[in-house]
Amino acid sequence: AAMAVADDAPGHAGVAELQPPIEVESVWGCSDDTTPRGTTAGCIEGDSITIRGRYFGRSGARVLLVPERNGFPSALASESVECHGTRHSTLLPTLLLYCVLPANPKLSPGNDWDGATLPPASTYHVRVAARNGLTAVRRGAVSFASEASEGGDGADGASKDGAGSGKRSTDAALRLLDPSRWSELGIGGLGPQFKDLFRRAFGTRLGLVAPVVEKAGMRHVKGVIFHGLPGTGKTLVARKVAEALGSKNVRVVNGPEIMSKFVGDSERNLRELFADADEAWEKLGPKSPLYVIVIDEMDAIMRSRGTSRSDDSAARAVYDGVTTQMLAYMDGMKTGDNLLIIGLTNRLDALDPALLRPGRFEVQIRFPLPDRDGRRQILGIHTRRLQENAFLAPDVTIDGLVDATAAFSGADLAATVRSATSYAMARVYEASSAAPPPEAGADVAAAADADATAKFRVTQADFRRGMREVLAAKTASSNTEPY
Numbered sequence: 001a002a003m004a005v006a007d008d009a010p011g012h013a014g015v016a017e018l019q020p021p022i023e024v025e026s027v028w029g030c031s032d033d034t035t036p037r038g039t040t041a042g043c044i045e046g047d048s049i050t051i052r053g054r055y056f057g058r059s060g061a062r063v064l065l066v067p068e069r070n071g072f073p074s075a076l077a078s079e080s081v082e083c084h085g086t087r088h089s090t091l092l093p094t095l096l097l098y099c100v101l102p103a104n105p106k107l108s109p110g111n112d113w114d115g116a117t118l119p120p121a122s123t124y125h126v127r128v129a130a131r132n133g134l135t136a137v138r139r140g141a142v143s144f145a146s147e148a149s150e151g152g153d154g155a156d157g158a159s160k161d162g163a164g165s166g167k168r169s170t171d172a173a174l175r176l177l178d179p180s181r182w183s184e185l186g187i188g189g190l191g192p193q194f195k196d197l198f199r200r201a202f203g204t205r206l207g208l209v210a211p212v213v214e215k216a217g218m219r220h221v222k223g224v225i226f227h228g229l230p231g232t233g234k235t236l237v238a239r240k241v242a243e244a245l246g247s248k249n250v251r252v253v254n255g256p257e258i259m260s261k262f263v264g265d266s267e268r269n270l271r272e273l274f275a276d277a278d279e280a281w282e283k284l285g286p287k288s289p290l291y292v293i294v295i296d297e298m299d300a301i302m303r304s305r306g307t308s309r310s311d312d313s314a315a316r317a318v319y320d321g322v323t324t325q326m327l328a329y330m331d332g333m334k335t336g337d338n339l340l341i342i343g344l345t346n347r348l349d350a351l352d353p354a355l356l357r358p359g360r361f362e363v364q365i366r367f368p369l370p371d372r373d374g375r376r377q378i379l380g381i382h383t384r385r386l387q388e389n390a391f392l393a394p395d396v397t398i399d400g401l402v403d404a405t406a407a408f409s410g411a412d413l414a415a416t417v418r419s420a421t422s423y424a425m426a427r428v429y430e431a432s433s434a435a436p437p438p439e440a441g442a443d444v445a446a447a448a449d450a451d452a453t454a455k456f457r458v459t460q461a462d463f464r465r466g467m468r469e470v471l472a473a474k475t476a477s478s479n480t481e482p483y
């Protein structure tokens with residue numbers, strides 16, 4: 001997604017002459033291209049951003065992300081990230097700077113991290129500073145819209161009132177049923193999982209079957225758990241479901257975030273999480289639109305009570321308190337008809353078993369590692385742009401990759417494609433002996449663009465190296481992670 005430069009305020013004047021000022025031209029919020037436009041902020045949770053511009057310096061740069069609140073950048077909530085991996089753009093005479101973002105609750109839209117209730121940030125400013133503190137600092141403030149931004153891009157701009165979005169939820173959910181739309185969402189495999197999810201959690205909520213549901217006295221499912229190995233697409237699916245239902249009625253929070261927000265006042269804050277749905281139910285009753293709360297990394301807060309490994313008894317009390325509170329809420333849920341809670345975890349066994357009983361998180365969907373078909377689809381999704389631009393060398397076959405990637409998760413496959421692509425890019429910029437002149441005019445830029453495009457090919461050998469790199473990283477991390 002392309003973003004506009006919002007402002008280019010000078011930084012520390014005086015030092016600026018020593019070195020050309022850093023320029024920021026654009027920012028991409030997602031490392032893969034499966035996330036549609038306008039959801040940049042959604043994917044900065046634990047993902048990465050790419051910044052295009054000039055004069056970052058070879059060794060990287062420090063980047064400050066500043067959420068905008070009420071129209072002003074809120075420096076207090078800013079987050080500093082060390083960015084490495086400066087590369088020449090293969091397409092323009094500029095540099096690309098890659099930043100891996102920490103999984104940090106401060107970056108989430110709508111976070112009231114400092115205790116105050118703030119509106120969701122709709123814009124983030126990205127400020128790049130040279131890495132060694134002595135050099136000039138020039139700020140390029142780039143804003144990009146988050147999912148929560150007001151107005152939208154016309155798709156559903158007007159429907160802010162309850163009735164309208166209620167209709168939209170149903171329609172959108174119906175559209176999700178269509179298998180062709182499913183792959184369009186950028187999710188490979190997981191067809192059976194999605195069908196289960198739909199049948200158990202959404203099917204009874206369709207307007208179409210409402211009379212049957214009522215006559216049969218059916219109750220809607222209140223809670224669903226997605227569980228499975230890391231990287232199998234749980235967060236991805238939750239994010240896509242949230243997108244389809246409309247961001248106004250969906251809140252995505254994660255366990256560690258709730259934990260840090262709720263220490264000291266967990267009960268009030270957990271109630272705050274349900275407040276929108278409660279209020280809509282009070283006002284609209286059964287006409288209320290569907291609200292969804294997604295709790296990612298749920299095991300971080302709702303682990304088995306009394307068995308927490310933490311020695312800190314205060315922390316243990318908070319974990320236990322949050323779990324108890326959630327159970328009480330679900331059992332007494334007066335909003336059961338308009339609220340669905342989706343919990344995500346890599347470790348079903350770590351959750352308090354009481355949460356999984358009927359009437360609570362009654363539906364548990366396991367996300368498996370992708371089989372051959374799944375891998376084929378996932379690789380197809382993550383190489384789509386490469387294929388469309390004829391950037392794949394003729395010796396690359398998706399089937400060959402499918403054969404070679406048994407036991408890879410979706411995240412591993414996506415990482416393999418990124419790694420392979422980076423090897424191919426390295427060939428392009430290493431081949432160009434001199435970097436394009438920094439003040440290149442449009443013609444030169446266009447020529448460099450065409451040249452780089454012509455040279456850029458991802459080969460079978462790149463994919464082999466990519467797989468090796470991903471496997472090495474997997475092995476390294478499995479030595480330190482408990483699962």
Ligand SMILES: Nc1ncnc2c1ncn2[C@@H]1O[C@H](COP(=O)(O)OP(=O)(O)O)[C@@H](O)[C@H]1O
Binds near residue numbers: 190231
């Ligand atoms: N089934 C899938 N289809 C397409 N991409 C996937 C799939 N599973 C994982 N990925 C890729 O891996 C990334 C990480 O997956 P994620 O949903 O965060 O895994 P989990 O939450 O299960 O640990 C996704 O953003 C996506 O790029």
Ligand SMILES: [Mg+2]
Binds near residue numbers: 236
């Ligand atoms: Mg996840």
